[in-house]
Amino acid sequence: MSSNDKKGMFDWYFKSNLLIRILIGLILGGIVGVAAGESILWVSPLGSLFVNLLKMIVMPVILASLVVGAASINPAELGRVGIKIILFYLVTSAFAVAMGLLMGNIFKPGAGLALGSAAEAAGRVLKQPKFIDTIIAIVPKNPFGAIASGAVLPTIFFAILFGIGISYLKASSDDRIKKAGNTLFMAFDGAAEVMYMMVRWVLQFAPIGVFALIAVVFAKQGPKVVGALGTVTIAAFLGYILHVVIIYGGLLLINRLSVVKFFKGAKGPMLTAFVTRSSSGTLPVTMTDIDKNLGVSKNIYSFTLPLGATINMDGTAIYQGVCALFIGFAIGMPLSFAQQITVILTAVLASIGTAGVPGAGAIMLLMVLNSVGLPVEAGTPVAAAYAMILGIDAILDMGRTSVNVTGDMVGTTLVAKSEKELDMAKWKK
Ligand code: ASP
Numbered sequence: 001m002s003s004n005d006k007k008g009m010f011d012w013y014f015k016s017n018l019l020i021r022i023l024i025g026l027i028l029g030g031i032v033g034v035a036a037g038e039s040i041l042w043v044s045p046l047g048s049l050f051v052n053l054l055k056m057i058v059m060p061v062i063l064a065s066l067v068v069g070a071a072s073i074n075p076a077e078l079g080r081v082g083i084k085i086i087l088f089y090l091v092t093s094a095f096a097v098a099m100g101l102l103m104g105n106i107f108k109p110g111a112g113l114a115l116g117s118a119a120e121a122a123g124r125v126l127k128q129p130k131f132i133d134t135i136i137a138i139v140p141k142n143p144f145g146a147i148a149s150g151a152v153l154p155t156i157f158f159a160i161l162f163g164i165g166i167s168y169l170k171a172s173s174d175d176r177i178k179k180a181g182n183t184l185f186m187a188f189d190g191a192a193e194v195m196y197m198m199v200r201w202v203l204q205f206a207p208i209g210v211f212a213l214i215a216v217v218f219a220k221q222g223p224k225v226v227g228a229l230g231t232v233t234i235a236a237f238l239g240y241i242l243h244v245v246i247i248y249g250g251l252l253l254i255n256r257l258s259v260v261k262f263f264k265g266a267k268g269p270m271l272t273a274f275v276t277r278s279s280s281g282t283l284p285v286t287m288t289d290i291d292k293n294l295g296v297s298k299n300i301y302s303f304t305l306p307l308g309a310t311i312n313m314d315g316t317a318i319y320q321g322v323c324a325l326f327i328g329f330a331i332g333m334p335l336s337f338a339q340q341i342t343v344i345l346t347a348v349l350a351s352i353g354t355a356g357v358p359g360a361g362a363i364m365l366l367m368v369l370n371s372v373g374l375p376v377e378a379g380t381p382v383a384a385a386y387a388m389i390l391g392i393d394a395i396l397d398m399g400r401t402s403v404n405v406t407g408d409m410v411g412t413t414l415v416a417k418s419e420k421e422l423d424m425a426k427w428k429k
Helices: 018-071 080-107 118-127 131-136 143-149 152-170 175-204 206-221 224-254 259-276 279-292 298-311 314-330 337-353 360-371 381-391 393-418
Strands: none
Touching: 018 152, 018 175, 018 206, 018 337, 018 360, 018 381, 018 393, 080 224, 080 298, 080 314, 080 337, 080 393, 143 152, 152 175, 152 337, 152 360, 175 206, 175 360, 206 224, 206 381, 224 259, 224 314, 224 381, 224 393, 259 279, 259 393, 279 298, 279 393, 298 393, 314 337, 314 360, 314 381, 314 393, 337 360, 360 381, 360 393, 381 393
């Protein structure tokens, strides 16, 4: 036996499936919370620790991932195809958030939970910024100040401009500038990778953190939170399905493409995305099938699909709409109309910065919440509501990733058709 075969003391923990552990944390937290009642409140610092860990990573994740996302758009490729696909990705994402908000407004998940006290809610109402002020404040007077104080929208604004700048440097004909651009890109790419690694570390603590946060919620609220989570799941999945049927189905129809043939050809990547919960991981399947089954030419998909897997996340956008509303309802402070508009804006931008890996959307949700004045702070009702969502993230992630990948394929197919790069023979059979 080599030394590598030695068993670590915590292998049972670290080597078992993380999502199952988080789910167990949620369920155990619920049971223990109800059974032990207020006597379990001593676990609450473990929850606070988890919340602090999340807060620690959120700003660096936004900065690094958005810079890399924006810098991945090659200005040379930003011709007709690039503009078309980016417009498609952005516009459908905005519709997706709106769909999520619609579902949230219809189902009102979390309504009646009253995780927050009325007094606290009243305090928050006073602090809500006016919509026009939010818009003006998107441009940071001082980007470093914005980053340091955790102001999300201005940080996004700066990061995207900075990323676009890098993409131009990378494409420069001047060797020195090109090299500088590539170096900077690699540095941010490295930073983004490190941040994803740290996210994975932090998530190792999630089962314990979720356990503690949920136990406290159940101890105070009782089992009625289970119904709320069921409603969130139904609202999100209905949103996913309606978006696919209405928006994607409608766009295919308008462009005279058979909806049945499309989904027949797309089902492989859709299923792969569902089980892997990663758009990036699904990319090889998406590329193969869109070529083989749907006849899209490589000229188009070799650019649009990797870009889509990086910046186009309609499922994630729907999820963010539903969850932002859930958290508002759960703390007894439903989001106002202006706040919902802000959610559309931030969620579209957040979906650009969401990496195509499992669970990334839940981290970006933190940033959407920040933008409407609901930061996840240790010990607050928002943190409790967020932990509830995190407990079922695996289920929500399956559906949203599948929608993310479907959106990339629909956009790619439509752009290919408009560029006459679609082999129509594949659609006739
Ligand atoms: N898992 C999603 C994807 O890879 C991202 C997310 O967590 O929303 O597309």
